[in-house]
Amino acid sequence: MATRNRTLLFRKYRNSLRSVRAPMTESKSGVGPVIEMASTSLLHPKRSYTPISTEDPGSSSKGAVTVGLPPDWVDVSEEISVNIQRAKTKMAELGKAHAKALMPTFGDGKEDQHQIESLTQEITFLLRKSEKQLQRLSAGGPSEDSNVRKNVQRSLATDLQQLSMELRKKQSTYLKRLRLQKEDGGDLEMNLNGSSSRAEDDDFDDILFSEHEMSKIKKNEEISVEREKEIQQVKCFATLSSLHSNLLSLSHCVLCNLQVVESVNELAQIMKDLSALVIDQGTIVDRIDYNIQNVASTVEDGLKQLQKAERTQRSGGMVKCASVLVILCFIMLVLLILKEIFL
Amino acid sequence: MVLVTSVRDYINRMLHDISGMKVLILDSETVSNVSIVYSQSELLQKEVFLVEMIDSISVSKESMSHLKAVYFIRPTSENIQKLRYQLSNPRFGEHHLFFSNLLKDTQIHILADSDEHEAVQQVQEFYADFVAGDPYHFTLNMPSNHLYMIPAVVDPSGLQRYSDRVVDGIAALFLALKRRPVIRYQRTSDTAKRIAHETAKLMYQHETGLFDFRRTESSPLLLVIDRRDDPVTPLLNQWTYQAMVHELIGLQDNKVDLRAIGSLPKDQQEVVLSSEQDAFFKSNMYENFGDIGMNIKRMVDDFQQVAKSNQNIQTVEDMARFVDNYPEYKKMQGNVSKHVTLVTEMSKLVEARKLMLVSQTEQDLACNGGQGAAYEAVTNLLNNESVSDIDRLRLVMLYALRYEKENPVQLMQLFNKLASRSPKYKPGLVQFLLKQAGVEKRTGDLFGNRDLMNIARNMARGLKGVENVYTQHQPLLFQTMESITRGRLRDVDYPFVGDHFQQGRPQEVVIFMVGGTTYEESRSVALQNATNSGIRFILGGTAVLNSKRFLMDLEEAQRISRSAISFTAINH
Numbered sequence: 001m002a003t004r005n006r007t008l009l010f011r012k013y014r015n016s017l018r019s020v021r022a023p024m025t026e027s028k029s030g031v032g033p034v035i036e037m038a039s040t041s042l043l044h045p046k047r048s049y050t051p052i053s054t055e056d057p058g059s060s061s062k063g064a065v066t067v068g069l070p071p072d073w074v075d076v077s078e079e080i081s082v083n084i085q086r087a088k089t090k091m092a093e094l095g096k097a098h099a100k101a102l103m104p105t106f107g108d109g110k111e112d113q114h115q116i117e118s119l120t121q122e123i124t125f126l127l128r129k130s131e132k133q134l135q136r137l138s139a140g141g142p143s144e145d146s147n148v149r150k151n152v153q154r155s156l157a158t159d160l161q162q163l164s165m166e167l168r169k170k171q172s173t174y175l176k177r178l179r180l181q182k183e184d185g186g187d188l189e190m191n192l193n194g195s196s197s198r199a200e201d202d203d204f205d206d207i208l209f210s211e212h213e214m215s216k217i218k219k220n221e222e223i224s225v226e227r228e229k230e231i232q233q234v235k236c237f238a239t240l241s242s243l244h245s246n247l248l249s250l251s252h253c254v255l256c257n258l259q260v261v262e263s264v265n266e267l268a269q270i271m272k273d274l275s276a277l278v279i280d281q282g283t284i285v286d287r288i289d290y291n292i293q294n295v296a297s298t299v300e301d302g303l304k305q306l307q308k309a310e311r312t313q314r315s316g317g318m319v320k321c322a323s324v325l326v327i328l329c330f331i332m333l334v335l336l337i338l339k340e341i342f343l
Numbered sequence: 344m345v346l347v348t349s350v351r352d353y354i355n356r357m358l359h360d361i362s363g364m365k366v367l368i369l370d371s372e373t374v375s376n377v378s379i380v381y382s383q384s385e386l387l388q389k390e391v392f393l394v395e396m397i398d399s400i401s402v403s404k405e406s407m408s409h410l411k412a413v414y415f416i417r418p419t420s421e422n423i424q425k426l427r428y429q430l431s432n433p434r435f436g437e438h439h440l441f442f443s444n445l446l447k448d449t450q451i452h453i454l455a456d457s458d459e460h461e462a463v464q465q466v467q468e469f470y471a472d473f474v475a476g477d478p479y480h481f482t483l484n485m486p487s488n489h490l491y492m493i494p495a496v497v498d499p500s501g502l503q504r505y506s507d508r509v510v511d512g513i514a515a516l517f518l519a520l521k522r523r524p525v526i527r528y529q530r531t532s533d534t535a536k537r538i539a540h541e542t543a544k545l546m547y548q549h550e551t552g553l554f555d556f557r558r559t560e561s562s563p564l565l566l567v568i569d570r571r572d573d574p575v576t577p578l579l580n581q582w583t584y585q586a587m588v589h590e591l592i593g594l595q596d597n598k599v600d601l602r603a604i605g606s607l608p609k610d611q612q613e614v615v616l617s618s619e620q621d622a623f624f625k626s627n628m629y630e631n632f633g634d635i636g637m638n639i640k641r642m643v644d645d646f647q648q649v650a651k652s653n654q655n656i657q658t659v660e661d662m663a664r665f666v667d668n669y670p671e672y673k674k675m676q677g678n679v680s681k682h683v684t685l686v687t688e689m690s691k692l693v694e695a696r697k698l699m700l701v702s703q704t705e706q707d708l709a710c711n712g713g714q715g716a717a718y719e720a721v722t723n724l725l726n727n728e729s730v731s732d733i734d735r736l737r738l739v740m741l742y743a744l745r746y747e748k749e750n751p752v753q754l755m756q757l758f759n760k761l762a763s764r765s766p767k768y769k770p771g772l773v774q775f776l777l778k779q780a781g782v783e784k785r786t787g788d789l790f791g792n793r794d795l796m797n798i799a800r801n802m803a804r805g806l807k808g809v810e811n812v813y814t815q816h817q818p819l820l821f822q823t824m825e826s827i828t829r830g831r832l833r834d835v836d837y838p839f840v841g842d843h844f845q846q847g848r849p850q851e852v853v854i855f856m857v858g859g860t861t862y863e864e865s866r867s868v869a870l871q872n873a874t875n876s877g878i879r880f881i882l883g884g885t886a887v888l889n890s891k892r893f894l895m896d897l898e899e900a901q902r903i904s905r906s907a908i909s910f911t912a913i914n915h
Contacts, residue, residue: 018459147392148392158384
C-alpha cells in the first residue's frame with residue numbers, strides 16, 4: 001500500500017512562512033496603524049513560495065503549546081495498568097509453581113501448596129483492587145473528558161476480564177491434574193513417605209470422589225498398608241506422626257478446597273461486573289460511527305438532566321432551610337415578647 | 344479480502360507509530376471508511392480513547408493536551424478550513440494529520456500558514472478513500488448520485504465535482520493496491536468516458552511518479568461502465584440474503600436500521616451484518632431465502648441445545664465451565680436473535696407486498712420471452728389492489744425496457760393505467776428511463792436477444808428449466824466478466840483510453856460502475872472469484888443501489904432535466 005509523506009514540504013513552507021510572519025509582528029508592536037498598513041502591503045509580495053534562506057534567529061517566538069498536566073484520573077488509570085502488569089508476572093510465577101507442584105516429589109508438597117495459595121491470593125487481591133479502582137474511574141457529567149475516561153475504563157476492563165479468565169482456567173486445570181495424579185496414587189515406585197502421604201491424600205479425597213474412584217483408592221491403601229506392615233518398627237512412629245499430619249492436612253485441604261471454590265466464586269463475581277463494562281465484539285455497540293452518534297445524543301440528554309438537577313437542587317435545599325430558619329426566628333421572637341410581658 | 348485488509352493496514356500504520364493516549368478525529372466520509380473495517384474494541388487496544396468528528400470538535404473548548412490527535416480526513420476545502428481554525432487554537436498535545444487522498448500544494452501552504460504554534464508533527468497521505476464493505480466490493484457512498492444521468496451542459500460544475508470524486512476514489516484504490524492499470528471505458532457513456540480520461544491523465548501524466556509501481560507481467564484492467572447499460576438489475580426484487588436485506592430494509596455501511604419496525608429490544612434496533620465478523624452471515628450471504636430459513640432453523644436448534652445444557656448446573660465444575668463459556672454463549676444468543684429478527688421482518692414484508700407473485704413476473708420479464716403473456720401478467724398485477732405503487736412502477740418499467748419497440752399501443756395503455764392507479768407517480772418517469780437507458784443507448788446485450796449465440800442460449804435455458812424461478816436472472820455484469828475472462832471484450836464497445844493496450848488477459852480487473860452497483864452484482868463477482876479462473880475481479884460503484892435508491896436518482900435527474908429544459912425554453 002502506497003503512502004506519501006508530505007511532512008518535509010509542510011515544514012519547509014511553515015519555516016518560510018514563520019520567518020515572513022515574524023518581521024510583521026515586530027513591526028505591529030511598533031508605531032502605529034500607518035506603518036502597519038505599509039508593512040502588510042509589503043508583505044504580500046514577500047509571500048513568495050520560495051524558501052527564505054536567512055532565518056531570523058532571535059525573533060522567532062514559538063507560541064508553543066503548553067503541555068498541561070493530565071487530569072488525576074490518568075494517574076488512577078496508570079496505577080491500574082501497573083497492577084495489571086504485576087498480576088501478569090505473578091500469573092507466570094503461578095504457572096511455574098503449579099507445574100512444580102504437579103511433578104512427583106519426594107518431599108512433602110506443602111511448601112509448594114503454600115506458595116500456590118499465597119500467589120493465588122495475591123493475584124485475586126490485585127484483581128479485586130484494580131476492579132474497585134476501575135469503578136472510581138467512572139465519571140459524571142457529559143464532557144469529552146468523560147468519553148475518554150469511559151473508553152479507558154472499557155479497555156482496562158477487557159484486560160482485567162481476560163486475566164481473571166486465565167487465572168480460573170489455570171486453577172481448574174491444576175485441580176484436574178492434581179486429581180488425576182492422586183488417582184494414580186497406586187504408583188508403587190513412590191517411596192514410603194510418598195506413599196503414606198498419598199494414602200493420606202486418598203483418605204480425604206474420599207470427600208470429593210465417586211464410588212468407583214474410592215474403590216481404586218482403597219486398593220492402593222491396602223497395598224501401602226501391607227508395605228508398612230513389612231517395615232513395622234520404623235513405620236510405627238511414622239504412622240503416628242502421619243496420622244497427626246493426616247488430620248491437619250485433611251482440614252487444611254478441605255480449607256484449601258473451600259478456598260478454591262471461594263476464589264472461583266469471587267472471580268465469577270468480578271467477571272459479571274466486568275462484563276457490564278466490556279464491549280461485545282461484532283455487535284452494534286462495537287461500531288465507531290454508532291458510538292459517535294450516541295455521544296451526541298447523550299450529551300444533549302445529559303445537559304437536560306443537569307439543568308433539571310440544578311433546578312431541583314436550587315428549589316429544594318435553600319427554600320427548606322430558609323423557611324425553617326424563619327420559623328425559628330418567629331418562635332424566638334414570640335418567646336421574647338412573652339418573657340417581657342410576664343416578667 | 345484485499346480491500347478490507349488494505350484499509351485496515353493503513354489504519355494500523357497510522358496508530359501504531361504514535362504512542363500514548365490518542366484521539367482519532369474523522370470527517371463524515373472517513374467515519375464510514377474506518378468504522379466498516381475497524382471496531383471500537385480494536386481502537387481501544389491501540390490506545391485510542393476518543394473518537395470525534397472534525398465538525399463537533401471545533402465547538403468544544405476543553406483543552407486536552409495529554410492526548411495526541413490523529414486526524415484522518417479527506418483533503419476537501421471545508422476540512423482544510425476547519426483544520427486551520429483548530430490549528431490556530433490547538434487543543435491537543437500533538438497533531439498528526441493523515442489525508443485520505445492527494446493534497447494540493449496550495450492546501451499544504453494554507454495549513455503551514457495557519458500552524459503558528461507548530462503543533463503539527465506530521466502530514467501524510469494514506470489512501471484509504473473508499474468504503475470497503477465486502478472483500479471484493481467497494482463503494483464511494485456519494486450523496487448526489489444522480490448527476491451521471493444529466494448531460495454536462497446542464498450542470499457543468501456539479502458534474503465536474505462528481506467526476507473528481509470518482510477519480511479520487513479510483514486513484515486511492517489503485518494506490519492502495521499499488522498498481523497502475525490499463526483503462527477501458529464504455530463507449531456510449533459520456534460520463535464514463537470523461538472519468539476514464541481524467542483518471543488516465545492523473546495516473547499517467549500529473550502524478551506519474553507516485554503511480555510508478557513495479558510492473559507485473561500483465562497490467563491490471565480498469566473498466567469504467569455506466570449503470571444505464573443495465574437498468575434491470577437494480578429494479579428487480581432480490582432473494583439472496585445480503586441483497587434481500589438491502590432491497591427490503593436497507594443496508595448502509597453494513598448496518599441495518601430496524602428502528603422503523605416497532606417493538607424490538609434495544610440491542611436489536613440497529614444491527615451489524617458484516618461478513619468479516621459474523622461467520623453465519625459469511626456462509627449465508629449469497630444463499631437464497633429458502634436455504635437461509637433452513638440454516639437459521641438449524642442454528643436456533645444448536646443454540647437451544649447449548650442453552651439447555653447450561654441450565655442444569657450442579658457442581659462446581661459445571662459452574663466454572665458455564666462462566667468460562669458465558670461470553671461465547673452471549674455472543675451466540677445475540678447473533679441468533681439478530682438473524683431471526685431480520686428473517687422474520689423480511690417474511691412479513693414479502694407477505695404484505697405479495698412479493699412472490701410480483702417477483703415471478705419480474706423475473707419472467709427480465710429473462711424469458713413472450714410479449715403477449717408478459718402484457719397480460721403486468722396488466723393483472725396492475726389491477727391487483729394489494730400490489731404497492733413502487734412495485735407497479737417497477738413492473739411497468741421492466742416491461743417498457745424489454746418490449747420498448749414491440750406493440751407501442753399496449754405500452755401506452757400500460758403507462759396510462761399506471762398513471763391512473765398510482766397517485767404519487769411522477770408522470771413521464773418511465774419515458775425518462777427509456778430515454779436514458781433505452782435500446783439505443785445500451786451497449787451490452789441486456790436481454791440476450793441481439794446476439795445469435797445469446798438467443799440460442801436463452802432457448803436452451805428455457806427448455807431445460809431453471810432451478811429457482813426467483814433467482815434465474817443473471818446481471819449483465821456476469822456476461823461482461825465472462826467476456827473479459829475469455830479475452831473477448833470488444834474494442835468497439837469498450838475502447839481503450841489513449842494508446843493503452845493490453846496483451847493477453849489481465850489478472851486483476853477492477854470494474855467501476857458509474858451510477859452505483861447492486862448487491863446482486865457483488866454476489867456475481869464473489870461467485871466468479873470463487874471459481875478460481877485466474878482472474879480476480881473487484882467491483883466498485885458510486886453508491887450501492889436498491890430499487891428505491893435507483894428510482895430516487897431517476898426522479899431527481901428528471902426534475903433537474905425538466906427545470907433545465909424549461910429554463911432554456913424561457914430564455915429563448
